[in-house]
Amino acid sequence: MIPIRDENPTRRTPYVTVSLIAINSFVFIYQFLQPSEAQHWITYNFGAIPLLLVRDFNLLPQLPDHGLTLITSMFLHGGIFHIAGNMLYLWIFGNNVEDYLGHGKFILFYLVCGIAAALTHTLTQITSPVPMIGASGAISGILGAYVVLYPRARVVTMLWIFFFVRFVRIPAFIVLGIWFLMQLPGALGGQGGIAWFAHIGGFLFGLIFIRLWGGAPPRRQHFFG
Numbered sequence: 001m002i003p004i005r006d007e008n009p010t011r012r013t014p015y016v017t018v019s020l021i022a023i024n025s026f027v028f029i030y031q032f033l034q035p036s037e038a039q040h041w042i043t044y045n046f047g048a049i050p051l052l053l054v055r056d057f058n059l060l061p062q063l064p065d066h067g068l069t070l071i072t073s074m075f076l077h078g079g080i081f082h083i084a085g086n087m088l089y090l091w092i093f094g095n096n097v098e099d100y101l102g103h104g105k106f107i108l109f110y111l112v113c114g115i116a117a118a119l120t121h122t123l124t125q126i127t128s129p130v131p132m133i134g135a136s137g138a139i140s141g142i143l144g145a146y147v148v149l150y151p152r153a154r155v156v157t158m159l160w161i162f163f164f165v166r167f168v169r170i171p172a173f174i175v176l177g178i179w180f181l182m183q184l185p186g187a188l189g190g191q192g193g194i195a196w197f198a199h200i201g202g203f204l205f206g207l208i209f210i211r212l213w214g215g216a217p218p219r220r221q222h223f224f225g
Contacts, residue, residue, distance in 0.1 A: 001157055003175055004167065006092050008153040014095035016103050020110065021087050024135060027075045028083045047131025048073040050122040069131075074114040076133035086135045092155070093146040093172075094139070100149055100215040109213055113141020113202045120201025132195045137202040144206030147176045149218045 031042055048069045077083035098106040117137020146153075151173035159166045180203055187196035 001159055001175070001178065003089070003092055004156045004158055006096070006150075006153055006155045006172065007169065008096050008150055008172075010095050010099040012099045012103070014098045016107050016110075017090060017094040017098050020094070020107075020135075021090060024075055024077070024083060024087060028077050031076065043076060043131050043133060045069075046072040046076055047133045048118045048122070049131045050125040050128045052129075053118075053122050054126045070115045070118045071111060073118060073131070073133050074111075074135050074138050077135070078133060082134060086139055089143065090135065090139050094142050096150060096153070097142050097145045097210075100145075100210075100218055101213060102215065105213060105215065109145070109206075109210075110138050110142065113144075113206050114138030116205040117141065117195075117198040117202030121195045121198040124197045132198060134195070136195065137198040140199045140202030141206030143176050143179065144203040144208075145210035146206075147173050148207055148210050 031039055034042065046069055049066065052066045053069070077086065094106075094110075097109070101109055114135070114137050117140060118132060121132055121137070151171065153172045154169040155172050155175045157168055157170050157175055159168055180200075183196050183199045183203075186194055187200055
């Protein structure tokens with residue numbers, strides 16, 4: 001099940017959403033044009049490494065040596081499918097959350113969701129020397145916010161069943177609810193390679209705090225109108 005687009009128009013041009021997609025794409029292209037050794041250096045110096053983050057928190061209230069990696073890690077990706085999936089979700093759901101919050105609040109909300117996601121991952125992997133990279137945590141927060149603001153907005157979704165492909169319009173709370181449930185087996189089963197708890201932490205942060213963040217009243221959404 002792959003979301004293609006939503007049927008939820010915006011009043012503002014999503015400058016921040018488009019800029020985030022452009023920045024992530026530029027960084028990805030730059031990173032993968034580098035030799036293999038340089039790619040590893042970028043990942044290990046700008047990715048969020050739980051072991052180092054936990055160690056450096058002892059230095060508070062001064063800024064931890066690796067504290068900025070909570071932000072820089074959001075702009076690195078591990079492959080074409082990694083960034084393509086993230087940017088697709090950001091484009092579909094980010095523009096409406098930006099429309100609700102406004103440009104300034106949206107970028108802050110996005111970054112705070114990403115930080116909350118990275119810290120959730122860190123708390124579950126405190127001894128891990130493996131860097132976490134990707135915008136998934138921040139985008140998960142956007143998904144949590146979207147399901148609160150526009151639960152009945154229709155999402156055009158591609159269903160792939162064996163050799164059959166269908167495009168159906170499904171309410172956002174079903175699409176994103178299924179997405180969230182799909183994170184749980186990986187997190188509880190300890191499946192490696194993906195920061196499952198970052199997805200969960202970011203989603204729950206966006207879900208809980210979007211209303212407290214403030215913004216224009218969301219428009220009424222109809223189930224199937």
